[in-house]
Amino acid sequence: MCAASNKQDGLHFEPSQQVRLFNKQLDEFLRQEVEPLEDEYEQFLGEFGERNRVDDDGRLVDEYLEVRETIQRRSHEAGFYTMYMPEEYGGGGLSNLEFTQVIEHLHNRNPDGFHELILDTLSVRPAVIPMAHDDYQREKYFDPIMAADKHLAFGLTEPDHGSDVTWMDTHAEKDGDEWVIDGAKCFTTNAPYADFITVYARTSGEDGDARGISSFIVDADNPGWEVGKIQPPMGTQVGEQSFNHFTNCRVPDSHVVGEEGEALIDAMSWVNAARIRLPAEAVGRCQWMVEQCIEYAKDRKTFGEPIGERQFVQGHLADMRADIEMVRWLYRYAAWEIDRDNDPRWLLSAAKLRGAELWWDVADRAVQIHGGAGYMRSLPFESELRTARAARIYDGTDEVQRRTIARDLLNL
Ligand SMILES: Cc1cc2nc3c(=O)[nH]c(=O)nc-3n(C[C@H](O)[C@H](O)[C@H](O)COP(=O)(O)OP(=O)(O)OC[C@H]3O[C@@H](n4cnc5c(N)ncnc54)[C@H](O)[C@@H]3O)c2cc1C
Structure with a gap:
């Protein structure tokens, strides 16, 4: 199904009836399956939530990991977990336009909840599809x-190479069948x-060559892979990122994902498409924040008048509204172009760029409109700013x- 209709008088990117129904089912799922867990495990939410999710080494605590697993299992049973994967691989088969509209809807609510956990943002992406084409890796x-x-x-970025991935230092040598x-x-x-982990390593070619980089599956119990120090972040993704060391790490030939030497080319194709998710998420989050700002502007009085009467505050609201609407239609247009099998690479970059900037800008304005209260952790705007x-x-x-x-x- 595709949510864009090509009417005579132009294109319409409003959510289709099917997407609206899907979103309703999603709300119901969150109400029934996720909200009770938010009540039960409230120590992982709110102003002390980030601190309670990790131990002294910065590692996510077992209880939180269990909550995450429970939600993802329930999300799988309800059909949300793999909604973005093609039907031929057992997924929900949502188009990019549909998926992004669902993502916008998913995030248009108080960010201080477990709703984000219904998707495993890493696993269930087109990136894993090459594994489905090999019987052993599929099973x-x-x-x-x-x-x-x-x-x-996904182990791609290195201490000495990030944006310049083609200059990767990690390398792999063939030794018999390994x-x-x-x-x-x-x-x-x-x-x-x-x-x-799927770890990317150079197997042939020179610095700067996109070809000659391969991807290998390394199991967690492989003695050649050591998870290093956890890297505590600025934002709310506490306990998530770490260093990883690969030393004489041996894997069988059957653990090469896709074609040898083509992994980076493959990765770039899904990274480009995956970028569309970010602006949709940003629009959802920003829509929720601007609605909180409107309520606060009507309610909060200074000098005897609601702050919403002040032109400086109105300016923030007007800019937020205009910018949210701009990114909403930009990401939908880009998603629609991917669905038409066009390669709108620059458009995806434009949507990702403006989506990320929007999230940051709106979170900053939301903190400002809420004054001192906005800066405190009892409201979710400061954490939105850090995460954005x-x-x-x-x-x-x-x-x-x-x-x-x-x-x-x-x-x-
Ligand atoms: C929360 C988070 C989660 C992440 N998760 C993963 C993950 O799961 N797996 C993974 O492999 N990586 C992950 N990353 C790493 C991320 O992909 C890299 O941080 C990113 O690609 C940038 O690389 P870098 O940090 O090495 O910065 P660099 O590439 O060193 O860039 C430093 C600065 O120079 C600028 N710059 C670099 N090259 C150019 C250029 N040609 N022109 C103009 N400016 C340039 C950059 O824009 C940046 O401002 C994650 C990062 C974050 C923050």
């Missing part, structure tokens, strides 16, 4: 991922808890998005 890794039984991490991987990765989301900052870095930094847009303009 041992892909099917358990789809069933929320196994979870993975590969031997040596190198280090950092900022790797979910690595401390993953059942396995990462969105301007992961999935390609602001500068890398601008580079893509400019290079397209200049035909470089």
Whole structure:
């Protein structure tokens, strides 16, 4: 199904009836299956939630990991967990336009909840599809991922190379029927808890070549993979990222994902498409924040008048509204272009860039409108501001998005 209708008088990107129904089912699922857990485990939410989720080493505590697993299992049973995966692989088959509209809806609520946990943002992405094309990998890794039984991490970024991934230092050499991987990765989301990691390593070619980089499955119990120090973040993703060391790490040939030497080319195709999720999430979050600001502006009085009467405050509200609407239609247009099998790379970059900036800007304005209360952890705006900052870095930094847009303009 595709949510865009091509009427004679133009294109319409409003959510289709099917998406609206899906969103209703999602709300019901959250009400019945997730909200009771929010009440039961309230220590992981609210002003002390980030602190309570981790131990002294910065590692997520077992109780929180169990809550996360329970929610993902329930989400799988209800059909939300793999909604973005193609039907032929056992997924829900939502188009990019539909999926992003669901994502916007999912995030248009108080961020201080467990609703985000219904999706495993790493595993259930097109990135894992190459594993489905190999019988051994399908049975041992892909099917358990789809069933929320196994979870993975993606090891691409290194201490010395991030945006310049083609300059990767991690390398793998063939030794009989095995590969031997040596190198280090950092900022790797979910690595401390993953059942396995797909680690990218150079197997041929030179610095700067996109070809010659391969991806390997490394199981958590492989003695050659050591999860290093947890990297405590600025935002709310506490306990998630870590260093990883690969030393004489041996894996069988059957653990090469996809075609040898083609992994980075493959990864770039899904990273580009996956970028569309961010602006949709940003719009949902910002819509919720602006609604809180409107209520507060009507309610909060200074000098005997609601602050919403003041033109400076109205200016914030007007800018937020205009910018949210701009990014909403930009991401929907980009998603629709992917669904039409076009390669709207610069458009995806534009949507990701503006989505990340929007999230940051609206969170900052929400803190400002709420004054001192906005700065305190009892309201979720300061944590939104901290979390939004990462969105301007992961999935390609602001500068890398601008580079893509400019290079397209200049035909470089
Ligand atoms: C919360 C979070 C989760 C992450 N999860 C993962 C994960 O699961 N797996 C993984 O592999 N990585 C992950 N990352 C890493 C992320 O992908 C990298 O941080 C990102 O690609 C940028 O790389 P870098 O940090 O090395 O910065 P660098 O590439 O060193 O960039 C530093 C600065 O230079 C700028 N710059 C670099 N090159 C250019 C250029 N050519 N033109 C203009 N400006 C340039 C950048 O925009 C940036 O401002 C995560 C990061 C964060 C913050």
